[in-house]
Amino acid sequence: MAGLTLGRGAGRIRRSHPPAKGALVKRILAALVVVALSSPAWAGPPSAAEAPALYKKSCASCHGAEGKGGTARAIAGKPASAVAGVVNAHAPPMDKLELTPDQIAAIGRYVSSLKK
Ligand code: HEC
Secondary structure (H helix, E strand, O other): OHHHHHHHHHHHHHHHOOOOHHHHHHHHHHHHHHHHHHOHHHOOOOOHHHHHHHHHHHOHHHHOOOOOOOOOOOOOOOOHHHHHHHHHOOOOOHHHOOOOHHHHHHHHHHHHHOOO
């Protein structure tokens, strides 16, 4: 019910204050710039220092905090290229990960550095 009320309110505001077309375009462009700048593709190659955080965010939930296994098998100490290869192949359930090739390579090096 709250959502419905909010929706109607928003519609009324938009009707009584239609933004000028130019202003709307400017706002959309500004939003696109923000999205582009915050997307990983523009962040440059991740440093090795970022890899642990990337691993924790993208992999630890299944492979364990130290790569020793969880719901999925242990991957600690596997060769970096093998790890990156698996992730690059986007094998399910890893197909949902949104990582750049640079990030995947950094994660691969990090995983290979973990003790088995
Ligand atoms: C949603 C759970 C999940 C996430 C998140 C996940 N994986 Fe996996 N991964 C699996 C499963 C399931 C397998 C295949 C079966 C297994 O190894 O137990 C697998 C297999 C692998 C393998 C092959 C292991 C082998 O010995 O064949 C590697 C390497 C791997 N994952 C790396 C990663 C990396 C690196 C990340 C993070 C970028 C990641 N995975 C994120 C679930 C996940």
